[in-house]
Amino acid sequence: MGRALAVIIWIITALSVLMFVSKKWWFPATISEHGPALDRQFMITILVVGVSFGAAQIGLGWMVWKYRDTGKAGDRGLYTHGSNRLEVLWTVITAVVFISLAIMGQTVWASLRLHDAPPGSYSVEVVAQQFQWNFHYAGKDNVFGRTDPKLIDDGALNFIGLDESDPNEKDDAVLASLVIPVNRPVELRLRSKDVIHSFWVPPLRFKQDLVPGMEIKVHFTATKVGQYELACAELCGQNHFKMRGFMLVLPDNEFEPLKALPQAQFQEQVKSLLAKYPIIID
Amino acid sequence: MSVETHEEVHRHPAPTGFIRKYIFSLDHKVIGIQYIILALVAVLVGMTMSLLMRMNLSWPGTHWPILATLFPTGAPAGVMNPDFYLSLVTMHGTIMVFFVLTTAPQGGFGNYFLPIQIGAEDMAFPVLNMMSFWITLLGFVVILLAIVVEGNVRIGEWFAALGPSFAGGSGTVGPIGGWTGYAPLSAIGKIAGPGQGAGMNLWVISIAIFCVGSLLGALNFITTLLNMRTKGMSLMRMPLTCWAWFTTAVLALLSFPVLLGGGILLLLDRIAGTSFFIPGGLYVSGVLSGTNPNFPLHTGGSPILWQHLFWFFGHPEVYIAILPGMGATSHILATFARKPVFGYRAMVFAIFAIGLLGFFVWGHHMFISGMSPYSAIAFSVLTLSIGVPSAVKTFNWIGTLWGARIRFTTPMLFAIGFVSLFVAGGITGLILGQSSLDLAMHDTYIVTAHFHLVMGVASIFGMFAAIYFWFPKMFGRLMSESLGKFHFWITFIGVYSIFVPMHVMGLVGMPRRFSTFAEYGFLTKLHPLVLFVSIAAIMTIAVQFVFYFNLIWSLFKGQRASDNPWEATTLEWSTSTPPPHDNFAGVLPTVYHGPYEFAVPGAPNDFIMQTDAGAEVTSGNGHDGHKH
Amino acid sequence: MATMVTSTKTVTKKSTGEGSKFPGPNGNGSKRNGHDFFDPESRANRYRIGMWVALASITMLFTALSSAYIVRAGGASDWVSIAMPRVLLFSTALILISSVTLEVSRRSLKDSSLDGYGRWLLLTMLLGLGFLASQLVAWRQLARQGVYLSSNPHSSFFYLLTAAHAVHLAGGLLALIFLWVRSRLATERKVTARGQAAADAVTIYWHFMDALWIYLFLLLFLWR
């Protein structure tokens, strides 16, 4: 029985490790500036975690394999209540390893979250609602038109409550897709009209909740041109799973002219660009 | 001043009528069994829901005739709606966390065995103990009510009479909110979609009731342990189970009030028009807050406040779920390893450290919620620190097996399984706990994998170990070993097959709480895994019925057990089987030894019971260092 | 007596007692014995212990609600401070006095003066009832000004916190009634360890409710 258990534990351990090592199911390739650093931190962590997992399971299996009750009279186990030296040793070692991991695990976070977007970032306002994404572009003047919840009217397609009397609004556009330039910092100003949603593009390697009543700013730099799927990662109601959107990362030579287009053409142009770039799924 | 000179040991005589004996019993043993039965019933509901969830995920669009009959609106023609699926997720999580893993490990086994293991004749406050069970049961009835009120249109209409916020009948089996019930989705009422009327109200009310029941229980556990230890039962002679139950009770005592407070605020937002969690200017389903009687005016509330209150409770709660399992595992490992627990004192400190740190890490569930990025760093470092005492416990479990003479009984298999699964689930906590990595991991299936391995399975394995171990003491008969072993093998392999693949699903980016993955291109390559997981789940769930059969069959036909069938050392094995009404038939035991004196050199047997007066064990022998 | 299972009788005794006595060597137990089980004083102690434990939990409830208050008050644009109903000063006076009378009652019991005990207990109950009535008047006054639970965050918290406190105080009142009835019904006119412990526990609770009220009062009308 003991041997069987040990073998099963080892097989499960091996298969579990294999599942990760084979990388058959893995992250999609990253397309953000901080992505490689995050992936590196993940590899370091998975190594530490994998080794601990393997060592613990192999050790457990070994004990189970080796120390069976023989049933012989007088054959007794080791009479020991432990060893303070060992306790101190493994407490210190794990503390050092885990806390180093914790500290290393803050670098990407700090680079993304502890300061504002660098100057010259391209800003987009994101307003989520059950169950769609609205991206608000400032247009040529780089100033967002005023919005007010009182002016929201889904029926009239004013999803984010743009104030038409505001001159800054004139060149603004509101789209269901996110279009950003490549290799340039982008700032998202995230808001929600109703409940909490979460912005999630797996290749970007970050997500951020959109909380009603708050405006949350995040910034990142996309490094690869293409079209990507955007999902909502916070339960927001029955059609949470359907809150699919697209993010289009454009080269400068396509993005700059696009940005200068007036509202109506902007929309048309985005549509044709979306058709042009295939969706990259891994 | 005159003081009574003696107080009798039988504080309450054994009741005779059926009702007083088995229903409204004050006896902690009966109450413990009642809790276990509650958990066994609740787990059936939770498990059935997980089965339906898996069926929906891997065979979307299939017609299940039985669902068409039971839930004509939620599953028209037997095909589950997205909202039906999400209400299953919510109810599955809630029932499993609250009514399974907060009842059986603590209220069940703790209630039954804590007083016996410390040599007391009952809990300190038997009446509170009884109330705590009945209040918990009421909470369970209320949450079950959510199924019928939302699932059945007619009953839903009756509930609408209670007020507009109570309208039900939306065709779900309860609310849609996840077991975490994030506001404002959970706060704004039926305007937010199906299940947000009566279902959500009943959910909040059920949780609040549950809090009260658990608080009464925790109060009882702490007082009992502090006040009622028998002669010789010093703190450091208590079995590790008692330490675990005690720490669990402290966690419950300090965390449930916070959830209760949050629940009250949420309920007021829902039915009294306050704005604790609901910000201003919300526009839901085409209606602006304050412009329609279905959606009163709200201003200025803070959705994140709910998350803080919930997770301040929620994180200690997950340790409430696992600490008793850890205690049982330590206890059972030592017994069948025929060896003292390795590093008893370190184990006690580790339990305490986990309990203490557990109060300062709640923010790791909220890295991406929009809270301060600086506090995220503090939470992250504290979170990884919690791995240290957990690893210490793991090392000591393995140390306990080192040099052992293991007897592979069913409870021992489950205890070893616990260690394996706890490591497997715990270490992914080290990934999730890093704020940077959680940017990618949060709310994907790797989280689901993490908490199922550690909570959905390790804690459950602790309970399996406990029931196979203590069943003979509770009912005087052994459970069938061959059925038990069959149950173990399939379950052990099954749960790994279900939950290991979920990790890589998370890496690919599969989000939680999605009723179907068909919409997304990047998820298509996961379809075979999704199917594999469902098949493993069906197999595992099927085997649980072997366990239920074993339970019932052994109750009547099991082999009769002696008073100490496992040759164990602690007090529960020194009384008769099953224990008499006052546990020790009028004479409280005196304790002479630590809890795990196995394999003492020179002793006639390989175990010395805590009550053995004659046996004197040197303490120096194992004090520091190993054997000489 | 049930048969005790005993595994062994004697083991050779070796030297013991090295190292610190507390918390004791690994799992072998310290040599300290547990308390004497049959000491009624110590058994009665559970009421006091239980009360402190319960208070820890009540503290957490109000800590949670207060932190919600502080979060909500900080940075909210919709905050409208409500005017303090004057009658709250009267409530405060009542509950402060009631603490004193209850303390007198408890001490009477300690001095075995059962009559004094009952009398002061009765007075405390009346003061407690007066407090609840006075709180109700405060609610009525606010309602007359059109300030309701959902009017604004401050009023929400005012109603919520006073109600939560009142529910807890009403529980204390029930306990007082229980003590009083029991002292009336007691056949033997003597003080038991258990009776003393129960009175102590209720007194602790009542003082706590008193302090809690002062705290809430300051939080509600001084914090913001």
Ligand code: HEA
């Ligand atoms: C204790 C907790 C627990 C347990 C046991 C389980 C058991 C299972 N869970 Fe679940 N689950 C949760 C807690 C739990 N779960 C929580 C909290 C969520 C999150 C909800 C949310 O998002 O809000 C969740 C969510 C969740 C999801 C994600 C849904 C989604 O995000 O869309 C899935 C998907 O497959 C799933 C599947 C399963 C399966 C197949 C099982 C099993 O059925 C596996 C087989 C069952 C067993 C091995 C248990 C047998 C136990 C007994 C027979 C009891 C014995 C009792 C005594 C001895 C007293 N669960």
Ligand code: HEA
């Ligand atoms: C029983 C329940 C339980 C337990 C014990 C834990 C334990 C831990 N959990 Fe988990 N957790 C949950 C239940 C639990 N969790 C649930 C239910 C959720 C999801 C809630 C939801 O959103 O629905 C969750 C979510 C969750 C998150 C949030 C993820 C997210 O939503 O983004 C995080 C992040 O830090 C986390 C971390 C941890 C950590 C660090 C531990 C640590 O305590 C783990 C410590 C254990 C170890 C570290 C293993 C020890 C052994 C070794 C290390 C062996 C070493 C051996 C050698 C070196 C030889 N958990």
Ligand code: CUA
């Ligand atoms: Cu929006 Cu989920």
Ligand SMILES: [Cu+2]
């Ligand atoms: Cu946690």
